[in-house]
Amino acid sequence: MTFEEWIACAEALAADHRSLSQANTATCRRALLGVHRLFKIAPTPLLDAYARLPERLLGEAARARTDDVTGGDFAWRLPGNADLRAWALAAGAQARALDAVLFTSATTHLGPVDPEEWRCAESRAYAIPRARTREPADKRDNQRFTRRGILHHRVVPEVLDAGYRVRLVRLDTAAAPAGETVTMGAALFLGLDLRIRREAEDGFIVTGATCEGMDGTVLRQLEAAFADGCFAAMWPELTVAPALLALIQGTLAERALSEDPRTSLQLVVAGSWHVEDEGAMANVAPVLDGYGEVKLRYRKVLPYQDRKIGTEAIGPVLEVPVLVTDDHLVGFGICKDFxxxxxALAFADLDVDLVLVPSMGNPVTMDGHRSTAKRMRTLFGTRAFVVQQAEAERPADEQPGWVLPFPNDPTGLATSALRQVGDWQSYRGTVPRGRD
Incomplete structure (x- = not known):
């Protein structure tokens, strides 16, 4: 889109806003999502001009507009010339004002909320309120619109640019305050062996995954997660068969009923497995809460292709679940999906705080994970936690795999530095979003 075409869109949106007069929740939500879309389609020079706006100047303009919108005046002044900075400031201040008024006017923010309450049917998007503002005020200078444009809400489209429908899932028990240090556990397997069944048309599915003392290994890993105070723990792709999943769930349920005073796990990604799901074979990752209950089932989107064994025989998937907690939005992927x-990956325009990815592969696979994680970190401030089992055909002494431990810079270390030699390790870091 050219700048002239974008100006025409901005003028049309401003005209629509001039017709508004009631600063109620539905009106503010629709207006906010309109400005968000305006920035989403903006040409790069306009977005760059926005990134160079001083936060002090943007904040002052936004506060003035907030007072106007609160009083029912949605009309924002349009620059009389083609100055990129002036247009970025005008649209940016309107976005901040609508964001602030919507947050204070909405009757529901946290706790048990139906995600449909955050939806605008006309915009086909959700404006999800967040208790903590994104990016502390002293770190907003030189940030792009995706990092500081809207402070109190996260915008998630109903359908992503890559064509996948988003499904929001609430989880009210997870609590890892944004901006504080959290601990994540990576569980791998030594000497893993896979059993593979060939399917028609050069396809395959995994029917078994074993290693010596597998049940005992998993129980020891869970105990380590409790001892290390982990917020989340994850096993790799295609390593958790139904019997092993039942062991994990049962252990979590028993522990939840015990008098153990240690910090409880809040999220568990129990690897993944090939199962029949909705009438077709799927590679499914069960996401559990601290009680062992399945909160959602993420189905792998992109099948793995191997020159020797063929293509992973899984059906097409057009839905991406996003977990919404009081503090975070959490996305998921399985190996090739990330x-x-x-x-065009589903995550290209998915604004989440944390993405959890069980995987299996080689160093090249992890290189791809690091690249996607870097893009998401740059665009949205997202942190990625990837637990990748080394390919099963590797000798036992070359297993178990690699871990991307939600770093600030996903490409700051070489892939070789991400090797995890043992079958368990916990990692400490921060999941972003600070409070003013």
Missing amino acids: CDQGV
Whole structure:
């Protein structure tokens, strides 16, 4: 889109806003999502001009507009010339004002809320309120619109640019305050062996995953997660068969009923497995809460292709679940969903705080994960936690795998530095979003 075409869109949106007069929740939500879309389609020079706006100047303009919108005046002044900075400031201040008024006018923010209450049917998007503002005020200078444009809400489209429908899932028990240090656990397997069944048309599915003392290994890993005070723990792709999943769930349920005073796990990604799901074979990752209950089932989107064994025989998936807690939005992927650099991935326009990815592969696979994680970190401030089992055909002494431990800079370390030699390790870091 050219700048002239964008100006025409901005003028049309401003005309629509001039017709508004009631600063109620529905009106503010629709207006906010309109400005968000305006920035989403903006040409790069306009977005760059916005990033160079001083936070002090943007904040002052936004506060003035907030007072106007609160009083029912939605009309924002349009620059009389083609000055990129002036247009970025005008649209940016309107976005901040609508964001602030919507947050204070809405009757529901946290606790048990139906995600449909955050939806605007006309915009086909959700404006999800957040208790903590994104990016502390002293760190907003030189940040792009995706990092500081809207402070009190997260905008998630109903359908992502890559064509996947988003499904929001509430989880009210998870609590890892944004901006504070959290601990995540990575569980791998030594000497893993996979059993593979060939399917028609050069396809395959995994029917078994074993290693010596597998049940005991998992119980020891869970105990380590409790001892280390982990917020979340994750096993890799195609390593948790139904019997092992039942062991994990049962252990979590028993522990929840015990008098153990240690910090409880809040999220568990129990690897993944090939199961029949909705009438087709799927690679499914169960996401559990601290009680062992399944909160959602993430189905792998992109099948793995191997020159020797063929293509993973899983059906097409067009839905991406997002977990909404009081403090975070959490996305998920399985291996190729997060590492394939040759297609439009679902995560390209998914604004979440944390993405959890069980995986299996080699160093090249982890290179792809790091690249996607870097893009999400740059755009939205997202942190990525990837637990990748080394390919099963590797000798036992070359297993178990690699871990991307939600770093500030996903490409700051070489892939070789991400090797995890043992079958368990916990990692400490921060999941972003600070409070003013």
